[in-house]
Amino acid sequence: MITADLTGKRVLVTGGASGIGLATVEMFARAGARVALNHLPGDEAGVRQAERLQGENLDVIPVPGDVSKAGSAEEMVAAAIEALGGLDYLINNAGTSGTPQPIPPQDLDAMTEGLWSAVLQTNLIGPFRCARAAAPALRASKGAIVNTASAAGMGQQGSSTAYAASKSGLVSLTRSLARGMGPEVRVNAVAPSQVRSPWTDAWSEEKKRSVEEKSVLGRRSEPEDVAEAIFFLCAGAANITGQSLIIDGGFTL
Numbered sequence: 001m002i003t004a005d006l007t008g009k010r011v012l013v014t015g016g017a018s019g020i021g022l023a024t025v026e027m028f029a030r031a032g033a034r035v036a037l038n039h040l041p042g043d044e045a046g047v048r049q050a051e052r053l054q055g056e057n058l059d060v061i062p063v064p065g066d067v068s069k070a071g072s073a074e075e076m077v078a079a080a081i082e083a084l085g086g087l088d089y090l091i092n093n094a095g096t097s098g099t100p101q102p103i104p105p106q107d108l109d110a111m112t113e114g115l116w117s118a119v120l121q122t123n124l125i126g127p128f129r130c131a132r133a134a135a136p137a138l139r140a141s142k143g144a145i146v147n148t149a150s151a152a153g154m155g156q157q158g159s160s161t162a163y164a165a166s167k168s169g170l171v172s173l174t175r176s177l178a179r180g181m182g183p184e185v186r187v188n189a190v191a192p193s194q195v196r197s198p199w200t201d202a203w204s205e206e207k208k209r210s211v212e213e214k215s216v217l218g219r220r221s222e223p224e225d226v227a228e229a230i231f232f233l234c235a236g237a238a239n240i241t242g243q244s245l246i247i248d249g250g251f252t253l
């Protein structure tokens with residue numbers, strides 16, 4: 001695991017209550033950063049995780065807000081910046097599959113207007129809302145943004161056509177934001193493939209083994225694998241911007 005002393009750095013992680021987001025919150029906090037853990041309003045899991053980390057003397061504060069809703073996203077970012085006293089790193093991690101089970105690309109009827117709206121509002125427009133709201137603070141600190149995209153945005157199918165399209169859009173948004181926010185702010189993305197999560201834990205053992213067998217490294221990714229890449233793109237990578245880093249153990253080779 002890469003390490004760095006991030007004492008004095010201020011970080012906002014959206015969707016930080018579980019999975020990749022929570023692993024990222026922990027990694028930055030253990031490196032000395034002060035971290036705002038964003039969670040959905042009313043989600044007690046986010047509050048409990050923040051309290052758990054506070055109990056370990058880590059500087060983590062909960063900040064409720066829904067990035068899929070105009071106004072709520074911006075208010076959340078403003079509250080986080082005020083509480084942290086500025087912002088160095090924004091991790092746009094909040095996302096949704098919009099479906100409990102994968103939808104085959106042939107099943108066009110399952111791709112409802114409601115599904116499209118929910119997925120795009122969270123996975124694509126949400127990161128833009130947060131980046132726009134955080135831009136003045138990030139420019140002042142010469143900070144960085146990392147978006148959680150997906151291998152589904154790099155040519156894989158993912159959980160649905162809408163999901164793949166939203167993540168492809170996020171890869172494109174990453175490049176556009178890099179152009180628009182440089183040279184003060186670097187903007188990159190991570191593009192994980194199969195990551196252990198409550199969503200994938202429900203898969204059959206046969207499907208899990210299939211993923212592992214197709215991976216060059218012989219395993220699925222852990223949330224910490226993705227968090228480590230996010231950490232690198234913030235704490236290091238001084239001359240990298242506009243890029244999307246695939247994290248899949250060689251699954252897509």
